Amino acid sequence: MKTIDVAVIGGGVVGALTARELRKYHIDVAVLEAADDVAAGASRANSGIVHAGFDAPVGSLKAKYNVLGNALMAGVCAELGVPFSRNGSLVVARGAEEEAQLQVLLERGRQNGVPDLEIIGRDRLLELEPHMADGVTAALHAPTGGIVCPYGLTIAAMGNAMDNGARLFTGFEVASAQQTKDGWLLRSATGQEIAARIVVNCAGAGAEYVASLFGDAFFHIGLRRGEYMLLDRAAGDFASHTVFSVPTKAGKGVLVTPTVDGNLLIGPTSVEDEVYSTAVRRPAFGEIKEKASWMLRDIPFGQVITSFAGERAYCDRHDFILEWGKENVFHAAGIESPGLTSSLAIAREIAGQLAKRLGAAENKDFSPFRRSMHWLKELSEAEKNAVIARDPAYGRIVCRCEEVSLGEIRDAIRQNPPARTLDGVKLRTRAGMGRCQSGFCQPNVFHELMKECGLRAEEVTKNGGNSYIITGGEL
């Protein structure tokens, strides 16, 4: 078996961007993902916030990579065609006690190197966000705060890495690691093997387990679940900034933010878990509504289109772990918030260290560009007509709510990283993410997957594993 240079364990945002950064050098890289698609864990279900950087303790890795990552985000999103918006964030305070905390955040942000922070009074705040709740008195305004689509970034980064020669193995759950003379031999739960000189652990919630396979046990990963409510695009302009509240005696608040796709997202709650779970608890709805009402009034909760939860890994050090463990094993673990913001800065750090260790030269053939996920929507009518004339499938609408064409569904199945499930198509195209929540388009996407991938009806899944759509058989 050929020994590759680097095996990245975990196809989340950090793993995908790391693979992409590694391909900027002559480094042979494979990403091993336990699930059936990338962005299967925290990268699928989080707030999608590009934090300004005033939250992290001064001098922490979080602070360093947050501020670096924030500055890099616009560039990488432009290269990868991922929607990104620097919509600015607001931390709102109610009364003098909370306003004092804004000062703490302001000072911390300045020390962390966050530009353009200012504290604003209620009048200015109302100009920025007209739906501010009555009790809100002031806010910290961070114009560099932004929003990005977290799974969109992950998919695009992985796709671009693959277009540049990286390989992706899905359904590869690393079950054992054996040290060899020139690196590590990794075996999957189903018996697949990969040999690599260097292993990068980007396994998110599974990072502690993966570390243990190499004999590393110097950190502990905890799980914290965040529950969200997502509102229809009709409510998307309810708030234009990402609105947080300062932590109070009543606990940590939630945030209210527009998403880059035009929805309104409210959450997350914070639930400590022993066992991985993405279930939404019954009290979550009430909690989210109450905490959101601390900040904004008249939130149109009647326009909820779905609710979901994401499980986030955090480390007992409460800072990122970015360090070498056993020989030639690098751990990128405990990448909790602001992990998404920091992801590219972290990936660059890892790639730089690995390139040095491998003595790898720069890859001059690397192309950083990937066509936007929403390229068709961005065209003028004349340009769209030219596209449809070349391939009529782009004229055929499959998802009515989000106006996604058959051509775009096929692209999602054919392009890197290829979609193999209904959720895979949904994350890449938005088909099924609209107000009808896939009621109309699901059977059509289902049949396109059958056709394109040569699957039988009972083999199509929602999200890999045993998530079969049809379990009652053929009639």
Place this chain on the structure above:
Amino acid sequence: MKKQLVIIGGGPAGLAAAVAAYDAGVRDMVVIEREEKAGGILKQCIHNGFGLTRFKESMTGPEYAQRFLDEVQKRGIEVRTNTFVTALSPEKQVTCRSEEGIFTYEADAVILAMGCRERSKGALNIAGTRPAGLYSAGTAQKYVNIFGHLPGKKVVILGSGDIGLIMARRMTLEGAKVECVCEIMEHSSGLKRNIAQCLDDFGIPLYLEHTIVEIKGDERVEGVVIAKVDKEKKPVPGTEREIACDTVLFSVGLIPENELTKGAALPLDPRTKGCLVDGSRETDIPGIFACGNVLHVHDLVDFVSEEAEIAGRAAAEYILCGEREKQLVLTSAGENVAYVLPQRVEKGRDVKLYFRVRSAFRGAVIRVEAGSVQKAYKRIAVAPGEMDNVTLKAADLTDADNIRVSVLREG
């Protein structure tokens, strides 16, 4: 492209409107249909019971649709399938997208006949996971009746709307076990005949004032927790119980599909979720008409056809005779009435008022007040699932400045 009449939607409403407009003299028209075949949701409604009111015979959905498709074909009316309308402007420009590209019709008149969509599970704030095996009832119906795939074997249905009831029977006939139907209200929103024929005949329990509070299962559904609800529709603690199942169907309401309508800046009625119209089904923009489930959700397709014919004839009149001055009177929903359609009535013309009651009871009197004219009509029973109607003559409206419909208990 100029077109005298563009009809958006080739379901039962669009087809009936096209035939009526043709018969009233319009020739330059097109029906736009986004699916591969016209006929709308009737294509997947293979059960019978359609047409009893209108044709005095029981047909399946596809048979009912075929009657109208035959009429459309006989007249040579153009139906553009696989064509999706992306925008409607207040100036009656209809922009379409199809395999032929993006193109715009400049229409003299437009009939909105887009139908409705199912309310999704996501809107219900149900706790738990999001595994495979959750379907809206109509989606499951499409898998079963159009594609021949049975989604699952052990089913719980939330909501006793007609599609949910029909699917309870359909899944049972195909070998699935339907554990129960849960309905959060104290009455079903479905037709009485469907409760009898789809649940009672198969021994499927209907749990009124019950809802699903949690969904279990990581990859595929493994069960649901159901609970009784109180008068405020809140789950009553202690009444939860878990039911094992691999499939959950949601039949929790239909919403008129008015995204295009909003784009044309037409106001919607918060009760019907459709346009405000007069007796001819004309909206706030002269020359734009609406009919069928995009206007208000009907119980029977027979009434959809009837309403579409009104809109089709009126559109023809608008196209051939021009805009007409109308003296309008508002209608209003009185006691125990959820809504009255049309929302305004033209003086000097007969009008049929459609309405739905808020709660079910036996021994009812429908009272209509129109100025000095007061009318009363007896009903043996009324129910929210069944749309009712009364007809007023032009002579009844002479001194009315509002027409109010109430439904009272007899005596």
